[in-house]
Amino acid sequence: MKTVLITGAGGGVGTHLRQQLAGKYALRLSDLRRLKPEPGETFVQADIANLDDMLRATKGVDAFVHLGGYSVEGAWKDILNANIVGCYNAFEAARRNGVKRILFATSNHAVGFYRRDQVIDHRVYIKPDSRYGVSKVFGEALGSLYADKYAMEVFCMRIGNVGTVPIDKRRLSIWISPRDIAQLVTIGIEHPDIRFEIVYGVSNNRRTWYDNSNATRLGYSPVDDSETYAAQVLARERAGDPRAEIYQGGAFVHSEKVDNPTPLPRRRAAPAAPRAVARKATSKVKKKAPAKK
Numbered sequence: 277m278k279t280v281l282i283t284g285a286g287g288g289v290g291t292h293l294r295q296q297l298a299g300k301y302a303l304r305l306s307d308l309r310r311l312k313p314e315p316g317e318t319f320v321q322a323d324i325a326n327l328d329d330m331l332r333a334t335k336g337v338d339a340f341v342h343l344g345g346y347s348v349e350g351a352w353k354d355i356l357n358a359n360i361v362g363c364y365n366a367f368e369a370a371r372r373n374g375v376k377r378i379l380f381a382t383s384n385h386a387v388g389f390y391r392r393d394q395v396i397d398h399r400v401y402i403k404p405d406s407r408y409g410v411s412k413v414f415g416e417a418l419g420s421l422y423a424d425k426y427a428m429e430v431f432c433m434r435i436g437n438v439g440t441v442p443i444d445k446r447r448l449s450i451w452i453s454p455r456d457i458a459q460l461v462t463i464g465i466e467h468p469d470i471r472f473e474i475v476y477g478v479s480n481n482r483r484t485w486y487d488n489s490n491a492t493r494l495g496y497s498p499v500d501d502s503e504t505y506a507a508q509v510l511a512r513e514r515a516g517d518p519r520a521e522i523y524q525g526g527a528f529v530h531s532e533k534v535d536n537p538t539p540l541p542r543r544r545a546a547p548a549a550p551r552a553v554a555r556k557a558t559s560k561v562k563k564k565a566p567a568k569k
């Protein structure tokens with residue numbers, strides 16, 4: 277049985293994947309937050325922004341599903357830390373540990389400034405709608421580099437919105453059910469001919485904005501369609517900001533901050549040193565040796 281690492285396993289998508297992939301793979305869960313593993317799972321607490329942590333987490337796995345990170349629009353420092361530094365560490369740790377297959381959770385927000393009256397495929401030029409979207413484009417670019425330069429096998433899933441049901445009009449076009457995302461992830465883990473691929477992580481939605489032929493080519497055959505829920509969803513829909521109505525990315529095209537579904541645990545501040553000790557410590561500071569040329 278393959279061992280599959282999932283970072284960000286405590287988040288919404290990770291929770292669905294744990295249920296869907298149970299028994300199929302030996303799941304190595306990883307997250308900044310402590311998680312309780314179920315039978316068939318192990319847990320490694322790790323900060324993706326720390327390369328040593330990621331080297332520990334990626335050791336000896338057959339495939340790596342990288343979900344961990346900041347999952348909405350937010351402050352640049354949070355996105356930089358989790359999605360730029362963290363994403364680099366994920367790919368680099370996988371490379372150093374000889375993990376060839378990596379599945380990267382990119383997002384519809386990498387192309388969120390396409391209009392809703394356009395149908396786009398995996399080859400369109402990127403059009404991120406937010407700093408968050410830019411960070412996903414960075415991850416895709418990194419994946420391309422690691423595939424070409426280090427022969428890694430990289431499967432980028434531009435996920436729409438994962439949930440048991442679609443929650444609003446925009447999500448009717450980009451929704452993906454838990455069993456469909458599990459099918460896509462399984463293809464990403466198992467398909468023998470992955471070099472570098474971009475696919476859309478969406479169900480078989482009648483209202484789709486994507487030509488997902490690249491996923492179809494790799495065998496993806498989603499079973500759910502958001503249309504089942506359309507009447508219910510549209511009945512409670514309220515008009516939003518007109519800019520959000522034009523673009524596929526919705527509110528991300530104008531918002532500076534979106535509520536984080538899984539706020540990060542606060543890092544505990546280091547206890548302040550007592551004054552006397554602090555003075556003593558400063559008096560002991562050695563002069564820096566001149567840099568070697």
Ligand SMILES: NC(=O)c1ccc[n+]([C@@H]2O[C@H](COP(=O)([O-])OP(=O)(O)OC[C@H]3O[C@@H](n4cnc5c(N)ncnc54)[C@H](O)[C@@H]3O)[C@@H](O)[C@H]2O)c1
Pocket residue numbers: 283284285286287288289290306307308309322323324325342343344345346347348357358362381382383384434435436437438439537538540
């Ligand atoms: N949920 C969706 O529909 C959706 C859509 C598009 C893309 N995505 C992407 O899929 C991935 C998972 O999404 P989600 O909805 O489960 O997100 P989430 O916010 O629910 O979960 C993210 C997880 O990452 C962890 N995390 C954050 N910073 C970390 C760090 N520095 N080190 C280790 N762990 C850290 C969090 O603790 C959390 O458990 C994300 O990368 C997200 O951008 C999700």
